[in-house]
Amino acid sequence: MSSRLGPIEIDCDAPPYAIVRACHMVGVRSAEDVRWWRLSEYLRQQIRWRDILRHPLKALKRVARGPGRCGCGEKLPSLEKCTFTRISGNKATYLIGQCPNCRTVYWDEPTAATVRPTRMSD
Numbered sequence: 196m197s198s199r200l201g202p203i204e205i206d207c208d209a210p211p212y213a214i215v216r217a218c219h220m221v222g223v224r225s226a227e228d229v230r231w232w233r234l235s236e237y238l239r240q241q242i243r244w245r246d247i248l249r250h251p252l253k254a255l256k257r258v259a260r261g262p263g264r265c266g267c268g269e270k271l272p273s274l275e276k277c278t279f280t281r282i283s284g285n286k287a288t289y290l291i292g293q294c295p296n297c298r299t300v301y302w303d304e305p306t307a308a309t310v311r312p313t314r315m316s317d
């Protein structure tokens with residue numbers, strides 16, 4: 196029976212698991228059970244020639260939804276800056292947003308252009 200099973204393709208584009216687990220504290224629902232997309236990668240994959248050649252209908256649907264649309268067709272959520280503090284005291288900042296329709300979570304690491312410097316009080 197096991198010889199009938201082929202390799203399983205795992206498509207994971209999430210931040211470190213500790214961050215995923217902690218995301219309920221910033222309002223993300225079912226964080227461990229939903230799809231995660233790094234926003235920059237998601238936007239990059241919307242137009243890939245390889246996909247157009249391999250799966251033209253799928254690529255056409257993606258383009259037809261227009262830029263800035265979630266895989267379900269909903270407008271992409273705005274990402275909010277969330278800072279997580281580890282037990283060690285180290286902080287990690289991510290931009291996180293969740294689609295209200297399909298609950299896909301979009302995230303990215305902040306860049307100098309998207310995050311203003313903040314004053315640390317500790």
Ligand SMILES: [Zn+2]
Nearest residue numbers: 265267294297
């Ligand atoms: Zn969605």
